[in-house]
Amino acid sequence: MGKMDDPTCSLCQGRQTTEHVLSSCKVALSQGRYTWRHNRVLQELVSVMSTAKGEIHSSSTSSTVFTTEGGVKKWHGGSITINNHRTGLLDGCDDWVVSADLPEWERHLDVIRKTALWPDIVIHSASTQQIIMVELTVPYKSRMEEAHTFKEGKYLNLTKELKKDGYEAKVMPVEIGARGFVGSSAYGLLSKLSIYGNKRTKALRLLAETAENSSRWIWSRRNESHCSKSIVFVVETPAAAAAGATAVTVALASAVTAAMSVSAAEAAQQQQQQR
Numbered sequence: 001m002g003k004m005d006d007p008t009c010s011l012c013q014g015r016q017t018t019e020h021v022l023s024s025c026k027v028a029l030s031q032g033r034y035t036w037r038h039n040r041v042l043q044e045l046v047s048v049m050s051t052a053k054g055e056i057h058s059s060s061t062s063s064t065v066f067t068t069e070g071g072v073k074k075w076h077g078g079s080i081t082i083n084n085h086r087t088g089l090l091d092g093c094d095d096w097v098v099s100a101d102l103p104e105w106e107r108h109l110d111v112i113r114k115t116a117l118w119p120d121i122v123i124h125s126a127s128t129q130q131i132i133m134v135e136l137t138v139p140y141k142s143r144m145e146e147a148h149t150f151k152e153g154k155y156l157n158l159t160k161e162l163k164k165d166g167y168e169a170k171v172m173p174v175e176i177g178a179r180g181f182v183g184s185s186a187y188g189l190l191s192k193l194s195i196y197g198n199k200r201t202k203a204l205r206l207l208a209e210t211a212e213n214s215s216r217w218i219w220s221r222r223n224e225s226h227c228s229k230s231i232v233f234v235v236e237t238p239a240a241a242a243a244g245a246t247a248v249t250v251a252l253a254s255a256v257t258a259a260m261s262v263s264a265a266e267a268a269q270q271q272q273q274q275r
């Protein structure tokens, strides 16, 4: 289809290309359509990640560990799986707590909550003062790398701040493509969390399908300037976005425009309550 043939976007009157509808429309963004998709994928990702702790436990009791005469633990054999377990991010302690920037999940640590940046997922070990922050983006395929670099940069200062406070902190940006393309960052993240094999394959498929299905939903409603379906969108207000914070949850019952125009004061208030 040539450029001249693209219909007009019902939301912003721009060119209604697939990329525009699925990732570039500013009105769709302000209505929370992309945030809604992001949070659906995030829900699946944090669920998968919260099971990683169990993986670690099972590996430490597995028969592939043996003790030498000197009492030093050694790993039997040299398979790739075992080597990965040795370098798994969560190895070395068993008090990991997962929190996520979603209403139904545990809140982030105070040391993170006091900053302007709210990572999507935080895994934290109090005993070893380690913090792993995961930042999810659901970009169009052509922007996967760009998104990764952007998120790395965005969290660089926070990582430094946490290090000053005595934490061992790292940020891991992860991208799940809006069209269901899973990049190497997601594969790498799960591997570092010692999620392997079938479980990893299933998890990656689930993430891809969630992104793709959500995009299909966004696409199918591209000509509805308001949502006709009762659904909860998470709306990022401009003020909240500027502060680097997220998200006011607004229930959008059938075509209620008013729901979108939550006043700044209300938004701030709701945000306080959520946090």
Ligand SMILES: [Zn+2]
Residues within 6 Å of the ligand: 009, 010, 011, 012, 013, 014, 020, 024, 025, 026, 027, 028
């Ligand atoms: Zn548009």
